[in-house]
Amino acid sequence: MRIKKVTLYRLEIPMMCGKFSCSLEPGVEQAEVVITRVETECGLVGYGESGSVGGYPNYSPGILASSAELISRHLMGKDPRHVNAIQHSMSLIDGHGAIKSGFDMACWDILGKSVNKPLHEMLGGKLMDRVPLYRSIPTEAPEDMVQSVKDWRAEGYRMFQLRVGHGDIQADLQRIAGVISKRRNDELYTVDVAGHWRVDEALYILNAVRDLDFTIEQPCWTVDDCMSLRQRITFPMKLDNSLNSVHDVMRAYANNACDSIVIHLNKFGGISPSRIARDLASAGGLGLTYSTQWGTEITTAALIHLGMTTQPDRLISTIDSHNYSSLTVATNAPIIVDNGEMWLNDDAPGLGVVVDDNALGEPAHVIEHGA
Structure with a gap:
């Protein structure tokens, strides 16, 4: 062939x-x-x-x-x-x-x-039938972000990623405190800064909200700055933007730079390197989130297959990327999303799309x- x-x-x-x-x-x-x-x-x-x-x-x-x-x-x-x-x-x-x-x-x-x-059999077989989802909440006024969480909570989501770092640090403080102070006991929050804070800004903000419960994602741009910050805070650290390859994951683990990572399917180069990064991170005890820089049902299906073949005690969440857009390219409705979870409609071969x-x-x- x-x-x-x-x-x-x-x-x-x-x-x-x-x-x-x-x-x-x-x-x-x-x-x-x-x-x-x-x-x-x-x-x-x-x-x-x-x-x-x-x-x-x-x-x-x-x-x-x-x-x-x-x-x-x-x-x-x-x-x-x-x-x-x-x-x-x-x-x-x-x-x-x-x-x-x-x-x-x-x-x-x-x-x-x-x-x-199906792809999950090519990856060694699935360890779960459904994968948990997080919902990303865009940077808005605090009250609008609170309302967004309420709306998605009603859809069954229990994991939320708050996007901050695109305004002054006082505005970020208000966003974090305004939303997470209303956290329910069964909910998990991640504050994604996308590397926009300096170390001193991150220390100021995280000390101000130290009584709240969340994971901080990529607070500073470089791994070194995030490591410096990690030694002085009590929040779990997740790395995202600074990870672009299997080597980056190995370095982060070797330096004890984080507690969990985000594997971006596109940035890592597809399924082949992503599964290697997954297995290395899993062996090192790191939590795993799968994401993408946007996509249709094609990418979402790949994320599901990767998620289903991940150790359940390592997988944190993934994203239903196709649901962030009105564009559809599939004719067979391959993906089901319900109550904060996602799974494939059937075991069609390959990606299933x-x-x-x-x-x-x-x-x-x-x-x-x-x-």
């Missing part, structure tokens, strides 16, 4: 929350995804995806151009079922996970379809073997 044709699509994703605050660009109103369609000589087709949203280093035009170069130069004509060989070829380009993620996911999709098995090619629009790049 050989790769015959790869088609790349670029889609805009309108945000259902109106606006979302990201690391560099607060108040963005839409994200973008690059969807990778890999077709084999025998007719099997696999799909993958890489998301892009303001402020991250993987803007979609860059993903498109770099992915097309990587695929045309090094990956055409290979057997997509040989995911280790595919990953080895891509690993020779250091970093740049976003340009690898979609192709890696598509190869795993084909591997599962080739043996008529039947993609509507018409929903993808016009191709941005078409690469054919031998052309």
Whole structure:
């Protein structure tokens, strides 16, 4: 089985929350995804995806151009079922996970379809049938964030990520105190700063709210600053923005830099490196959250498969990324979300997503073997 044709699509994703605050660009109103369609000589087709949203280093035009170069130069004509060989070829380009993620996911999709098995069986078998969800609460006025939590609580969510760091520190204090002071006993909160505080600002704020119960996520931009802060606070530390690879996870664990991590499927380069990072972090006793820089049902399905094959005592949560947008690319309603949990509708092979090619629009790049 050989790769015959790869088609790349670029889609805009309108945000259902109106606006979302990201690391560099607060108040963005839409994200973008690059969807990778890999077709084999025998007719099997696999799909993958890489998301892009303001402020991250993987803007979609860059993903498109770099992915097309990587695929045309090094990956055409290979057997997509040989995911280790595919990953080895891509690993020779250091970093740049976003340009690898979609192709890696598509190869795993084909591997599962080739043996008529769901992805979670390719990953060693599921350890749970459903995965817990967190809901991200965009940076707004404190009273609006309180209302957002109430609304999502009514939908069954019990884990909330508060986005702060896009205003003055007094405003952040009010947001944190205003929301988490109303925390219920069965709820877990994470305050995600996306690296926007200096160490002194983080110390000031966290001392002011030291009686509240939450995990602090990426308070400062560098791992070194977060480690410095970690030695002086009592809140659990989660790292996110500063983790971009398996090596970053190994370094964070070796330096006792955190208690839990976020594995961003796109940033890490797809399913192959994400599962390695997962297993290393699990062996080290770190808590795991799976996330993505936006996506459709394609990415969400991959997150479910990763979540279901994670040790239950290590998995904290994942995200129903497709529900943050009105765009849908699936025809088979592959994902069920209910009462703060998410699972797959059935055990369809591969990712389990039947993609509507018409929903993808016009191709941005078409690469054919031998052309």
